[in-house]
Amino acid sequence: ETGVTQTPRHLVMGMTNKKSLKCEQHLGHNAMYWYKQSAKKPLELMFVYNFKEQTENNSVPSRFSPECPNSSHLFLHLHTLQPEDSALYLCASSQGTSGLTDTQYFGPGTRLTVL
Amino acid sequence: SQELEQSPQSLIVQEGKNLTINCTSSKTLYGLYWYKQKYGEGLIFLMMLQKGGEEKSHEKITAKLDEKKQQSSLHITASQPSHAGIYLCGAPSVSGNTPLVFGKGTRLSVIA
Numbered sequence: 200e201t202g203v204t205q206t207p208r209h210l211v212m213g214m215t216n217k218k219s220l221k222c223e224q225h226l227g228h229n230a231m232y233w234y235k236q237s238a239k240k241p242l243e244l245m246f247v248y249n250f251k252e253q254t255e256n257n258s259v260p261s262r263f264s265p266e267c268p269n270s271s272h273l274f275l276h277l278h279t280l281q282p283e284d285s286a287l288y289l290c291a292s293s294q295g296t297s298g299l300t301d302t303q304y305f306g307p308g309t310r311l312t313v314l
Numbered sequence: 315s316q317e318l319e320q321s322p323q324s325l326i327v328q329e330g331k332n333l334t335i336n337c338t339s340s341k342t343l344y345g346l347y348w349y350k351q352k353y354g355e356g357l358i359f360l361m362m363l364q365k366g367g368e369e370k371s372h373e374k375i376t377a378k379l380d381e382k383k384q385q386s387s388l389h390i391t392a393s394q395p396s397h398a399g400i401y402l403c404g405a406p407s408v409s410g411n412t413p414l415v416f417g418k419g420t421r422l423s424v425i426a
Contacts, residue, residue: 201356232413241318242402242416255413289356298406298414299345299364305356 202226203306205290211312212280220275220309222290230296231273232303233265236287248273249296280313287311316341318403318417326423332391335420337403339384346386347404347414348377357402360388390422398424 203224212218224231233245247255248267262284264276273290287308293301317340327333337346345364349357361370366381374391390397400421404414 201358203356205356239418241418242404244413247413287354291357296413302347302359302362303404303414304359305349307356308354310354 201304201306203290203292203304205288205306205309207309208307209310209312211314212277213314214280214282216280217276217278219277220288220290220311222273222275222306224271224273224290224292224304224306226292226304228292228294228304229270230293230301231267231270232291232293233273233275234289234291236289236308242289245275247296254296277311280311282313285311285313316405316407316415318405318415320401320403320417320420322420323418324421324423326425327393329394329424329426330392332389333393333422334390335388335401335422337386337388337405337417339405341384343379343381343384343386344406346377346379348386348388349402349404351400351402351419353400360401393422393424395424395426398422 206221230249235243244257245259246265251267262279266274289308290306291303293303295301319338321336347362348360351357363379369378376389379386400419402419404416
Protein backbone atom coordinates (compact mmCIF):
# COMPACT_ATOMS: atom_id res chain seq x y z
CA GLU A 200 0.00 0.00 0.00
CA THR A 201 1.74 3.15 -1.21
CA GLY A 202 -0.97 5.70 -0.42
CA VAL A 203 -1.88 6.09 -4.08
CA THR A 204 -4.97 4.32 -5.40
CA GLN A 205 -6.14 3.87 -8.96
CA THR A 206 -9.46 2.75 -10.41
CA PRO A 207 -10.35 0.75 -12.31
CA ARG A 208 -7.53 -1.77 -12.16
CA HIS A 209 -8.51 -3.26 -15.52
CA LEU A 210 -10.37 -1.67 -18.43
CA VAL A 211 -11.33 -2.98 -21.84
CA MET A 212 -12.76 -0.48 -24.27
CA GLY A 213 -13.62 -0.16 -27.91
CA MET A 214 -12.05 2.49 -30.10
CA THR A 215 -15.22 4.61 -30.05
CA ASN A 216 -15.79 4.48 -26.29
CA LYS A 217 -15.18 7.22 -23.75
CA LYS A 218 -13.85 6.24 -20.36
CA SER A 219 -11.95 7.78 -17.48
CA LEU A 220 -9.16 6.62 -15.20
CA LYS A 221 -9.07 7.86 -11.63
CA CYS A 222 -6.16 8.35 -9.26
CA GLU A 223 -6.29 9.44 -5.64
CA GLN A 224 -3.39 10.05 -3.26
CA HIS A 225 -3.63 10.09 0.53
CA LEU A 226 -0.10 11.37 1.16
CA GLY A 227 -0.71 15.11 1.26
CA HIS A 228 1.43 15.62 -1.84
CA ASN A 229 1.20 18.56 -4.21
CA ALA A 230 2.33 16.97 -7.46
CA MET A 231 0.71 14.18 -9.46
CA TYR A 232 1.77 12.37 -12.61
CA TRP A 233 0.44 10.11 -15.34
CA TYR A 234 2.80 7.57 -16.92
CA LYS A 235 2.31 5.02 -19.68
CA GLN A 236 4.12 1.68 -19.47
CA SER A 237 4.28 -0.46 -22.61
CA ALA A 238 6.09 -3.73 -23.05
CA LYS A 239 9.85 -3.43 -23.59
CA LYS A 240 9.80 0.37 -23.35
CA PRO A 241 10.88 2.69 -20.57
CA LEU A 242 8.20 4.29 -18.49
CA GLU A 243 6.85 7.26 -20.47
CA LEU A 244 5.85 10.41 -18.65
CA MET A 245 2.57 11.83 -19.98
CA PHE A 246 1.47 14.68 -17.73
CA VAL A 247 2.58 16.46 -14.58
CA TYR A 248 0.40 18.57 -12.29
CA ASN A 249 1.73 20.67 -9.44
CA PHE A 250 -0.74 22.43 -7.14
CA LYS A 251 -3.52 21.52 -9.65
CA GLU A 252 -1.73 23.27 -12.52
CA GLN A 253 -0.41 21.30 -15.48
CA THR A 254 3.32 21.83 -15.67
CA GLU A 255 4.23 19.26 -18.27
CA ASN A 256 2.56 17.68 -21.28
CA ASN A 257 4.93 15.30 -22.96
CA SER A 258 3.47 15.66 -26.48
CA VAL A 259 0.56 13.42 -25.62
CA PRO A 260 -2.17 13.00 -28.27
CA SER A 261 -5.37 14.92 -27.58
CA ARG A 262 -7.37 11.70 -27.24
CA PHE A 263 -5.89 11.67 -23.71
CA SER A 264 -7.26 14.50 -21.60
CA PRO A 265 -6.09 14.95 -18.01
CA GLU A 266 -7.99 16.68 -15.24
CA CYS A 267 -6.78 17.65 -11.79
CA PRO A 268 -9.60 19.14 -9.69
CA ASN A 269 -7.46 19.26 -6.53
CA SER A 270 -4.07 18.09 -5.31
CA SER A 271 -5.45 14.73 -4.20
CA HIS A 272 -7.25 13.64 -7.36
CA LEU A 273 -6.16 13.14 -10.93
CA PHE A 274 -8.17 11.86 -13.86
CA LEU A 275 -7.29 10.73 -17.35
CA HIS A 276 -10.19 10.98 -19.79
CA LEU A 277 -9.95 8.69 -22.78
CA HIS A 278 -11.78 8.94 -26.10
CA THR A 279 -11.37 7.41 -29.55
CA LEU A 280 -8.29 5.49 -28.52
CA GLN A 281 -6.19 3.29 -30.78
CA PRO A 282 -5.11 -0.32 -30.16
CA GLU A 283 -1.51 0.89 -29.65
CA ASP A 284 -2.74 2.82 -26.61
CA SER A 285 -3.17 -0.49 -24.80
CA ALA A 286 -0.76 -0.35 -21.87
CA LEU A 287 -0.44 -0.08 -18.09
CA TYR A 288 -1.24 3.47 -17.00
CA LEU A 289 0.43 4.47 -13.77
CA CYS A 290 -0.31 7.40 -11.53
CA ALA A 291 2.26 8.79 -9.11
CA SER A 292 2.49 11.59 -6.59
CA SER A 293 5.28 13.48 -4.84
CA GLN A 294 5.63 16.37 -2.46
CA GLY A 295 7.07 18.64 -5.14
CA THR A 296 8.51 18.22 -8.62
CA SER A 297 12.21 18.25 -7.85
CA GLY A 298 13.80 15.14 -9.25
CA LEU A 299 16.58 15.53 -6.70
CA THR A 300 14.54 15.44 -3.54
CA ASP A 301 10.91 14.56 -4.20
CA THR A 302 10.42 10.81 -4.30
CA GLN A 303 7.52 9.67 -6.45
CA TYR A 304 5.09 7.12 -5.06
CA PHE A 305 3.13 5.06 -7.53
CA GLY A 306 -0.32 3.59 -7.65
CA PRO A 307 -1.00 -0.02 -8.73
CA GLY A 308 -1.89 1.02 -12.28
CA THR A 309 -4.79 0.51 -14.67
CA ARG A 310 -4.32 -2.17 -17.32
CA LEU A 311 -6.01 -0.77 -20.43
CA THR A 312 -6.89 -2.85 -23.46
CA VAL A 313 -8.25 -1.11 -26.55
CA LEU A 314 -10.05 -3.39 -28.98
CA SER B 315 18.07 13.71 -23.71
CA GLN B 316 19.23 11.47 -20.93
CA GLU B 317 18.90 7.71 -21.27
CA LEU B 318 19.33 4.97 -18.69
CA GLU B 319 20.47 1.52 -19.76
CA GLN B 320 19.91 -1.39 -17.42
CA SER B 321 21.78 -4.66 -17.53
CA PRO B 322 21.04 -7.44 -17.67
CA GLN B 323 17.56 -7.19 -19.21
CA SER B 324 16.56 -10.36 -17.41
CA LEU B 325 18.11 -12.62 -14.84
CA ILE B 326 17.30 -16.04 -13.45
CA VAL B 327 19.05 -17.01 -10.24
CA GLN B 328 18.80 -19.87 -7.83
CA GLU B 329 17.44 -19.09 -4.40
CA GLY B 330 20.22 -18.15 -2.03
CA LYS B 331 22.54 -16.77 -4.71
CA ASN B 332 23.78 -13.19 -4.91
CA LEU B 333 23.16 -10.97 -7.91
CA THR B 334 23.89 -7.50 -9.26
CA ILE B 335 21.87 -5.24 -11.56
CA ASN B 336 23.44 -2.21 -13.20
CA CYS B 337 22.03 1.09 -14.38
CA THR B 338 24.21 3.26 -16.62
CA SER B 339 23.38 6.80 -17.60
CA SER B 340 24.21 8.53 -20.88
CA LYS B 341 24.76 11.77 -18.95
CA THR B 342 25.93 12.88 -15.52
CA LEU B 343 23.92 11.40 -12.69
CA TYR B 344 22.61 13.87 -10.13
CA GLY B 345 20.80 11.18 -8.19
CA LEU B 346 19.36 7.75 -8.77
CA TYR B 347 16.16 6.03 -7.68
CA TRP B 348 15.58 2.31 -7.52
CA TYR B 349 12.07 0.88 -7.72
CA LYS B 350 10.69 -2.66 -7.75
CA GLN B 351 7.62 -3.67 -9.73
CA LYS B 352 5.61 -6.85 -9.52
CA TYR B 353 4.31 -7.83 -12.94
CA GLY B 354 1.37 -5.66 -13.98
CA GLU B 355 1.44 -3.61 -10.79
CA GLY B 356 2.77 -0.29 -9.59
CA LEU B 357 6.32 0.63 -8.65
CA ILE B 358 7.47 0.29 -5.07
CA PHE B 359 10.17 2.75 -3.99
CA LEU B 360 13.30 1.00 -2.69
CA MET B 361 15.88 3.71 -2.17
CA MET B 362 17.36 6.91 -3.53
CA LEU B 363 21.03 7.79 -3.87
CA GLN B 364 22.06 11.40 -4.03
CA LYS B 365 25.82 11.59 -3.78
CA GLY B 366 28.69 9.96 -5.57
CA GLY B 367 29.99 7.03 -3.59
CA GLU B 368 26.81 6.83 -1.55
CA GLU B 369 25.68 3.37 -0.55
CA LYS B 370 22.34 2.43 1.00
CA SER B 371 20.91 -0.85 2.20
CA HIS B 372 17.41 -2.10 2.84
CA GLU B 373 17.16 -5.61 4.20
CA LYS B 374 19.24 -7.69 1.76
CA ILE B 375 19.34 -5.09 -1.02
CA THR B 376 22.27 -2.69 -1.35
CA ALA B 377 22.61 0.09 -3.91
CA LYS B 378 25.64 2.18 -4.75
CA LEU B 379 26.14 5.27 -6.88
CA ASP B 380 29.33 5.74 -8.87
CA GLU B 381 29.23 9.30 -10.19
CA LYS B 382 32.40 9.01 -12.23
CA LYS B 383 31.14 5.98 -14.09
CA GLN B 384 27.65 7.49 -14.36
CA GLN B 385 26.40 4.21 -12.98
CA SER B 386 24.51 2.68 -10.11
CA SER B 387 24.43 -0.94 -9.05
CA LEU B 388 21.84 -2.85 -7.06
CA HIS B 389 23.08 -5.91 -5.23
CA ILE B 390 20.88 -8.57 -3.66
CA THR B 391 22.43 -10.94 -1.17
CA ALA B 392 21.06 -14.45 -0.64
CA SER B 393 18.15 -14.00 -3.03
CA GLN B 394 14.68 -15.21 -2.09
CA PRO B 395 11.52 -15.79 -4.14
CA SER B 396 10.15 -12.55 -2.67
CA HIS B 397 12.88 -10.66 -4.54
CA ALA B 398 11.42 -11.66 -7.89
CA GLY B 399 10.05 -8.83 -10.00
CA ILE B 400 11.18 -6.01 -12.27
CA TYR B 401 13.76 -3.58 -10.97
CA LEU B 402 13.75 -0.11 -12.49
CA CYS B 403 16.17 2.73 -12.08
CA GLY B 404 15.13 6.35 -12.51
CA ALA B 405 17.17 9.53 -12.56
CA PRO B 406 16.48 13.25 -12.48
CA SER B 407 17.16 15.00 -15.75
CA VAL B 408 20.30 17.03 -16.21
CA SER B 409 18.58 20.11 -14.82
CA GLY B 410 17.36 18.16 -11.81
CA ASN B 411 14.10 19.96 -11.62
CA THR B 412 11.97 17.98 -14.00
CA PRO B 413 10.56 14.52 -13.45
CA LEU B 414 12.50 11.30 -13.78
CA VAL B 415 13.66 9.32 -16.77
CA PHE B 416 13.56 5.57 -16.32
CA GLY B 417 15.41 2.54 -17.62
CA LYS B 418 13.56 -0.33 -19.27
CA GLY B 419 13.91 -2.51 -16.22
CA THR B 420 15.58 -5.79 -15.27
CA ARG B 421 13.31 -8.79 -14.81
CA LEU B 422 14.49 -11.01 -11.96
CA SER B 423 13.29 -14.56 -11.43
CA VAL B 424 14.35 -16.56 -8.39
CA ILE B 425 13.98 -20.31 -8.60
CA ALA B 426 14.01 -22.78 -5.73
